[in-house]
Amino acid sequence: MPRFQRPTGTMDILPEDQPYWEYVRSLAVRLARQAGFERIDVPIFETTDLFARGIGTATDVVEKEMYTFEDKGGESLTLRPEFTAGVVRAYIEHGMHVRPQPVKLYSLGPVFRYDRPQAGRYRQFHQFNLEILGTQDPAADLEVMVLIWDLYAGLGFRDLSFQLNSTGCPRCRPGYVEVLRAYYRQHLDEVCDDCRRRFQTSPLRLLDCKAELCQPVIAAAPPIGDHLCGECADHFAELRAYLDLLGRPYTLNHRLVRGLDYYTKTVFEVWAAGIGAQAAVCGGGRYDGLAEALGGPPTPGVGVAAGIERIVLVMKAQEIEVPSLPAPSVFLAYLGRKGRREAVRLADCLRRAGVGVWQAFDERGLKSQMREANRRGVRYAVILGEDELAREMATVRDMEAGDQTEVPLGELTAWFQARTIL
RNA sequence: GUGGGUGUGGCCUAAUGGUUAAGGCACCUGGUUGUGGCCCAGGAGAUUGUGGGUUCGAAUCCCACCACUCACCCCA
Numbered sequence: 127m128p129r130f131q132r133p134t135g136t137m138d139i140l141p142e143d144q145p146y147w148e149y150v151r152s153l154a155v156r157l158a159r160q161a162g163f164e165r166i167d168v169p170i171f172e173t174t175d176l177f178a179r180g181i182g183t184a185t186d187v188v189e190k191e192m193y194t195f196e197d198k199g200g201e202s203l204t205l206r207p208e209f210t211a212g213v214v215r216a217y218i219e220h221g222m223h224v225r226p227q228p229v230k231l232y233s234l235g236p237v238f239r240y241d242r243p244q245a246g247r248y249r250q251f252h253q254f255n256l257e258i259l260g261t262q263d264p265a266a267d268l269e270v271m272v273l274i275w276d277l278y279a280g281l282g283f284r285d286l287s288f289q290l291n292s293t294g295c296p297r298c299r300p301g302y303v304e305v306l307r308a309y310y311r312q313h314l315d316e317v318c319d320d321c322r323r324r325f326q327t328s329p330l331r332l333l334d335c336k337a338e339l340c341q342p343v344i345a346a347a348p349p350i351g352d353h354l355c356g357e358c359a360d361h362f363a364e365l366r367a368y369l370d371l372l373g374r375p376y377t378l379n380h381r382l383v384r385g386l387d388y389y390t391k392t393v394f395e396v397w398a399a400g401i402g403a404q405a406a407v408c409g410g411g412r413y414d415g416l417a418e419a420l421g422g423p424p425t426p427g428v429g430v431a432a433g434i435e436r437i438v439l440v441m442k443a444q445e446i447e448v449p450s451l452p453a454p455s456v457f458l459a460y461l462g463r464k465g466r467r468e469a470v471r472l473a474d475c476l477r478r479a480g481v482g483v484w485q486a487f488d489e490r491g492l493k494s495q496m497r498e499a500n501r502r503g504v505r506y507a508v509i510l511g512e513d514e515l516a517r518e519m520a521t522v523r524d525m526e527a528g529d530q531t532e533v534p535l536g537e538l539t540a541w542f543q544a545r546t547i548l
Numbered sequence: 549g550u551g552g553g554u555g556u557g558g559c560c561u562a563a564u565g566g567u568u569a570a571g572g573c574a575c576c577u578g579g580u581u582g583u584g585g586c587c588c589a590g591g592a593g594a595u596u597g598u599g600g601g602u603u604c605g606a607a608u609c610c611c612a613c614c615a616c617u618c619a620c621c622c623c624a
Contacts, residue, residue, distance in 0.1 A: 129597095131615070186622050190549080208624085237624085242549080244618060253624060320621075336620090385623060395624090406624060433624030461582065492582045500584035511582055525584070 135241070135249025137435075146438045149448040151234060153280050154254045154432075158232040161273055163256060166231040168212035174202040180211030180420055182387025184327070191239040205238035209255035210388070210413065210429055211420070217259050218422030227260030245402030246436045256410075257429035259417070264365040267392045267412060270430045272374060274408050278396065281437065282446045286407075287397045288375065291350070291382035292362040293330065295390045296415065298355035303329050305348050313343045333381040349380035361391050388413040392428065400443040401436060408432035454482030455546045457499035457507045461492060465510040472508070472520075472538065481542045500525060505546065508538070 132138060139147060155165075174194050181188050193205035206212055213231055216222075222229050233255040240249060256273060258266040271288070278286055294302060307329050314322055318337040325332060333344055354362065369376055376394075384393050393411035401407075410430025417425035441448070456476065460469040466489075473485040484502050486495045492509065499507040509521040509530075520538055523530035533541050 134615075191622080239623080241622070242620090243616090244620095247623075251624065331622090334622095403619065404623070409624060431624060436624060459583085491577090493584080494577080496582095496584040498584085507584080509583070513582080521583090523583070528584090530583085 133249070135243040135247075137248060137250075143438070145448045145451050146441055147434065148451060150281065150434055150437050150441075151254075154234070154277055155232070157273055157277055157280070158256065161230070161269065163230040163232040166213060166216060166233055167235070168209065168216050168233065169206070170236065171203045171205050172212050172215065174204040176211050176215055176420065177204050177207060180214065180388060180416060181208070185385055185387055187239060187385065191241050193238045193240055207239045208237055208386070209233050209235075209253060209431060210257060210386075210416070210427075213255070213257050213429075214259070214413075214417050214420055214422070214425075214427065217425070218417060218420060223260065223423050223425060228266060229259045231257050231259070244404065246404035246433075246439055248435060252434040254432045254434060255429065256431075257427060259425055259427040262361070262412075262414060262426040264361050264392075265368060267365050267428045268368040268372075270410060270428055271369075271394060272372065274396065274410070274430050274432055275374065277432070278407070278437075281441060282444070283398065283440055284444060285399050287377055289379040289382050289395045289397060290366075290369075290376045291379050291393050292354060292358055292391050293383060293389060293393050293411075294350060294354050294358050298353060298358055299350075299390075302348075302350050302353035305353060306330070306332065306350075309348055310343070316340075317343050330383040331385075334383055344381060351378075351380055358391055365392060384409065384411060388416040388419070390414045394430075398436070398440045401439040404436065406433075407436045407440060452482070453503065454484045455505040456481060456542060457484045457486070457495075457502055457504040458510065459486050459492060459495035459499060459507055460510040462512055464512065464515055468510045468515060468520075468535070472510070472535075476539055476542060479539045479543055481539065481546055496523075506542070 158165075174192070177192060178188050183189070187207050192207055195203060197203055213233060217229060217231075234252070236250050236252050238250050241247060243249060254277075256270050258270060271290075275286075275288065293299060307325065310317070310321075310325050310329070310332060314325065317325075317332075317340045318335065320337070321332055321335050321340050321343075324335070332340075333347060335344065351359075351362075366378075382393055382395060389411045391412040391414065393409075395406045395409045397405045398407045399405065408430055410428070412426070412428040414426040416427060417423065440446075458469045458473055460466050469485055473483045476483045484499070484504060486498065492511075496507060505525060507523045507525055509523065511521070514520050514532065515535075518535050519532045520535055521530055522533050522538075522541070
């Protein structure tokens with residue numbers, strides 16, 4: 127038999143890691159709900175064309191990172207590489223434009239990108255996603271930014287940096303791209319090979335290059351902020367005024383660009399230190415043209431996606447404590463056939479009454495069962511032996527105090543209900 | 549897609565070309581009738597990532613592949 131392994135770039139989230147995940151998910155959901163976001167679950171796979179049109183055919187995500195396959199009916203499907211396209215598709219498909227606007231939706235789940243794994247990067251990873259559809263108010267941009275920021279703050283993150291930029295709209299961006307290209311044309315011999323390629327394929331990303339060589343050229347490049355149209359400039363100014371109003375710190379980063387075509391106006395990322403080269407714990411922005419590009423009514427939108435794996439990495443790097451998950455506080459040990467029958471009956475009875483129970487299995491010595499009770503970390507061990515059962519009693523041992531007492535079988539449920547939560 | 553590092557029981561590690569691959573953690577069983585943590589004894593658990601090659605002899609040297617890992621690219 128071959129020995130199976132998980133596919134490259136995937137991971138098993140083992141029981142010992144679940145407290146981190148549960149903590150992140152529950153806080154994220156609580157914050158979303160309290161800001162009026164409602165949950166939406168969209169399919170894990172969609173028609174391939176949805177992503178191609180939504181994200182952009184020339185993007186890396188679509189060009190080389192999608193898990194695309196043909197189903198038995200010959201249809202081309204793709205495992206979602208992100209949430210936004212699917213959520214906007216659902217908005218259009220279910221006519222959500224007739225609901226009170228804006229529509230605020232959150233999602234949580236796995237997404238897939240065929241990429242080379244490294245620290246903080248996986249082929250299957252999980253995102254917490256927020257979208258506000260149906261308003262172009264900069265206050266909506268603010269709301270997703272603040273919510274995600276509060277998520278990190280609530281988790282106890284330190285040393286975050288909030289990067290903000292505006293990449294304009296279809297009216298002003300092309301003009302800026304021409305200015306940028308004109309500038310770079312003069313400096314092509316001073317930049318790296320990658321940048322000479324970017325000059326052709328994705329000029330905005332020239333600003334994002336990390337090569338030492340290119341830094342002086344980037345520093346002197348014309349910033350997009352000087353080339354925004356009136357509407358984009360106003361929007362950006364208003365958003366920044368709101369951030370200042372709330373006293374939310376951010377770094378204006380005119381080099382911040384996004385790899386997905388649908389973004390307009392606002393773009394932002396939050397960076398964390400200490401988790402490797404993949405420092406962005408979330409990315410988001412405005413996408414006013416997306417709904418229309420997907421065949422729906424013109425609908426402005428703004429959203430953010432946070433990578434949960436990276437959040438967990440930060441929590442571990444910063445040694446953030448998380449509460450352990452609830453577990454039974456009672457262990458049922460037994461001796462002999464009668465004891466075993468009584469344990470089976472009692473486990474059922476206690477659990478129905480809301481008392482969490484570990485039940486011993488198999489025929490083992492009491493010592494071994496007590497050892498197990500200790501390792502399970504329970505507060506109480508119940509011993510069902512011949513002696514007690516003959517008198518309709520059970521021995522209840524307090525594992526912390528180290529003392530024990532006898533309790534009538536009929537009173538056990540009430541006894542534990544009075545003392546234990548789970 | 550490109551480059552670097554690493555692969556020895558579930559986990560951590562030893563064995564520097566020479567018997568049957570050693571130890572710790574964890575796991576299981578005992579240490580006088582039915583009692584956990586500490587201690588003691590014992591047990592189970594490995595075709596040394598896979599396949600080739602060199603050699604009388606390979607965990608160890610060489611090649612290929614695979615996986616993991618870090619970085620580029622890109623992104624969460």
